[in-house]
Amino acid sequence: MKYIELKNCYKTYPNGVTALADINLEISKGEFVFIIGPTGCGKSTLMKLLYREEKPTKGNVLVGGIKVEKLRNGKVYKLRKKLGIIFQNYRLLPKQTVYENVAFPLTMDGIKDSEIRPKVLKALERVGLKDKIKSFPDELSGGEQQRVCIARAIVNEPKLLLCDEPTGNLDPGVSKEIMDVIESINKKLGTTIIMVTHDAQIVNRMKKRVITINDGVISNDIMKGKYKANENN
Amino acid sequence: MKTIRVFLRSFKEAFKSVFRNFSLSVASVTCTTITLILVSIAILVSYNVNNVTKKLENELTIVVYLEREATPEQAKDLEGTLKSIKNVEKVTFKSKDEWKFEMQNYSTTLNTTLSYLTENPLLDSYTVKVKNVRDLHKTAEKIKEQEIVRTAEYGEGMVEQLVSVFDIVEKVTVIIVFALILITAFLINNTIKLTIFSRRGEIEIMRYVGTSNYAIRLPFIFEGLFLGIIGSIIPIIITIYGYIIAYTRLDGHLFSNVLSLVKPFSFVIYVSLVLLLIGACVGVFGSYKAVRKYLKV
Numbered sequence: 001m002k003y004i005e006l007k008n009c010y011k012t013y014p015n016g017v018t019a020l021a022d023i024n025l026e027i028s029k030g031e032f033v034f035i036i037g038p039t040g041c042g043k044s045t046l047m048k049l050l051y052r053e054e055k056p057t058k059g060n061v062l063v064g065g066i067k068v069e070k071l072r073n074g075k076v077y078k079l080r081k082k083l084g085i086i087f088q089n090y091r092l093l094p095k096q097t098v099y100e101n102v103a104f105p106l107t108m109d110g111i112k113d114s115e116i117r118p119k120v121l122k123a124l125e126r127v128g129l130k131d132k133i134k135s136f137p138d139e140l141s142g143g144e145q146q147r148v149c150i151a152r153a154i155v156n157e158p159k160l161l162l163c164d165e166p167t168g169n170l171d172p173g174v175s176k177e178i179m180d181v182i183e184s185i186n187k188k189l190g191t192t193i194i195m196v197t198h199d200a201q202i203v204n205r206m207k208k209r210v211i212t213i214n215d216g217v218i219s220n221d222i223m224k225g226k227y228k229a230n231e232n233n
Numbered sequence: 234m235k236t237i238r239v240f241l242r243s244f245k246e247a248f249k250s251v252f253r254n255f256s257l258s259v260a261s262v263t264c265t266t267i268t269l270i271l272v273s274i275a276i277l278v279s280y281n282v283n284n285v286t287k288k289l290e291n292e293l294t295i296v297v298y299l300e301r302e303a304t305p306e307q308a309k310d311l312e313g314t315l316k317s318i319k320n321v322e323k324v325t326f327k328s329k330d331e332w333k334f335e336m337q338n339y340s341t342t343l344n345t346t347l348s349y350l351t352e353n354p355l356l357d358s359y360t361v362k363v364k365n366v367r368d369l370h371k372t373a374e375k376i377k378e379q380e381i382v383r384t385a386e387y388g389e390g391m392v393e394q395l396v397s398v399f400d401i402v403e404k405v406t407v408i409i410v411f412a413l414i415l416i417t418a419f420l421i422n423n424t425i426k427l428t429i430f431s432r433r434g435e436i437e438i439m440r441y442v443g444t445s446n447y448a449i450r451l452p453f454i455f456e457g458l459f460l461g462i463i464g465s466i467i468p469i470i471i472t473i474y475g476y477i478i479a480y481t482r483l484d485g486h487l488f489s490n491v492l493s494l495v496k497p498f499s500f501v502i503y504v505s506l507v508l509l510l511i512g513a514c515v516g517v518f519g520s521y522k523a524v525r526k527y528l529k530v
Contacts, residue, residue, distance in 0.1 A: 080443030091438050105442035110239035
C-alpha cells in the first residue's frame with residue numbers, strides 16, 4: 001500500500017536553479033528508504049517537498065492521502081501532525097527540559113497534561129532517555145540530543161518519520177546507536193522512514209531500499225542497495 | 234476544551250515570556266510609555282481647545298432689532314418665521330422696556346439720560362442662537378430680508394476670522410493625535426519585531442512539529458497585549474494626577490475665565506481608557522504583524 005507518491009515533480013527555485021526534474025516516486029507504508037547523492041543534488045529539496053517547506057513548481061505530491069502541493073500555508077500543520085521530522089542540528093528548545101521538549105507538540109495542541117505524560121514517557125523510553133527527563137539540552141551529548149529530537153518526532157506516533165541527515169554531526173559509534181533506535185521504531189511501530197544521509201557505512205550495513213539522486217533526477221532506485229555501488233554514477 | 238487549554242497555556246506562556254525576555258520587554262514598554270504620554274498630552278490639549286472653541290461658538294448670536302412701528306402681532310409673526318429658518322436653534326425676545334431697565338441698572342449716567350426722555354428710544358429685539366456658526370452670515374442675511382427687521386447684527390468680520398481659526402486649531406490637534414498614535418504603533422511594532430526575531434527558532438520548531446498558526450500566534454498576541462497594557466500604566470497615572478493637579482493649581486481656567494478647562498471628572502477616566510485601549514490594540518496588532526513573517530516555513 002503506497003503511502004507517499006510523487007508524480008512528475010519539478011522544483012525550480014526563484015533564482016532559476018532547477019533542484020528537481022521529473023521525479024516519480026512511490027513509497028509504501030512501513031518502508032525504510034535511504035535517499036543519497038552528492039551535495040546539492042536535490043535530496044534536501046525532495047524532503048522539503050514531503051513536509052511542505054517547499055511547493056513543487058509542477059507535479060503532485062501525495063503524503064498519507066494529503067495533496068501536499070495544494071496545502072495552503074495556514075493548513076500545513078495538518079500535514080506536519082501526521083509526520084515526524086528529525087534534523088541534523090536537533091532544533092531543541094534550549095530553555096526547556098527534555099520532558100518539555102518532547103511534550104512540546106502535544107502541549108502546543110492543548111492536550112491534557114494527564115494524557116501527555118504517558119505518551120512522553122513512552123517516547124523517551126523508546127529512545128532510551130528516560131533517566132534524563134529533567135536535563136536541559138545543553139547538558140546532553142550530541143547523541144542524546146538527537147534522541148530527544150527523535151522522541152519529540154515520535155511522541156504523536158506518526159506514520160511517517162523524515163530524517164534529514166540525523167547522524168551528520170555524530171561519530172560512528174553514536175551514529176550506530178541512533179540508527180538502531182530509528183530501525184526499532186520502523187520495526188516495532190511500523191513507521192515509514194525516509195532518511196537522507198551521506199554516511200556510506202550506515203547505508204551499506206542496513207541493506208534497505210536506496211534511492212540515489214543526481215543533478216535533480218533519480219538515477220538509481222534499488223531494494224537492498226549499497227552506497228558504494230552508486231558512487232560511480 | 235482543547236481550545237480553552239490552548240488559550241490558557243498561551244496566556245501563561247505570554248506572561249512568563251514578558252519576564253523571560255526582560256530587557257526586550259522593558260524596551261517595548263518604555264517606548265510605549267513615552268509615546269502614550271505624548272498621545273495623552275495631545276488629547277488633553279486638543280480636547281480643551283475644542284472645549285473653549287465650542288463655548289465661544291455657543292456665545293455667538295445674531296441680534297435682530299425690529300422697526301419702531303412694528304406691532305406686537307407682527308413681532309409674534311416674525312418669531313415664527315425666525316424659528317422656521319433651518320439654522321436657527323433658539324429665539325429669545327427682549328422688549329425695549331427690558332433693554333431700558335437693563336441699561337438703567339448698568340450705569341447711573343445712562344439712567345439719568347434715559348429718565349429725561351419721555352419716550353423709550355430703544356428697539357424691541359430678538360436674540361437668535363444658531364446651530365452652525367459657520368453659516369452665521371447666511372442666516373443673518375436671510376433675517377435681514379424680513380419685513381419689520383431693521384438690522385441683524387452678529388459682529389461681521391471678527392466672527393468669520395474667529396471661526397476659521399477654530400477650524401484650523403481643531404484640525405491640527407486631530408492630526409497631531411493621529412500622527413502620535415501611528416508613531417506609537419510603528420515603534421511598538423518594531424520592538425516587538427525584535428522580541429520575536431530573537432525567538433524565530435522557537436516559532437520554526439512549532440511549525441515543524443505541526444502546531445497551527447493560530448496556536449503559535451496566540452502567546453505572542455497576548456504578550457503584545459500585556460506589553461501594551463503595562464506600557465499604558467504610567468501614562469494613565471500621569472494623566473490622572475497631572476491633570477487634576479494642573480486643574481486645581483490653575484483654578485479651572487487658563488489666563489482668563491473665557492479659557493476654562495474641562496473638569497477632571499470624568500474626563501481623565503475617559504482619556505485613561507483611551508490610552509489603555511490604544512496601548513492594548515497597538516500591542517496586539519504589532520505582535521500579530523511581526524509573527525506573520527515567521528509563519529512561512
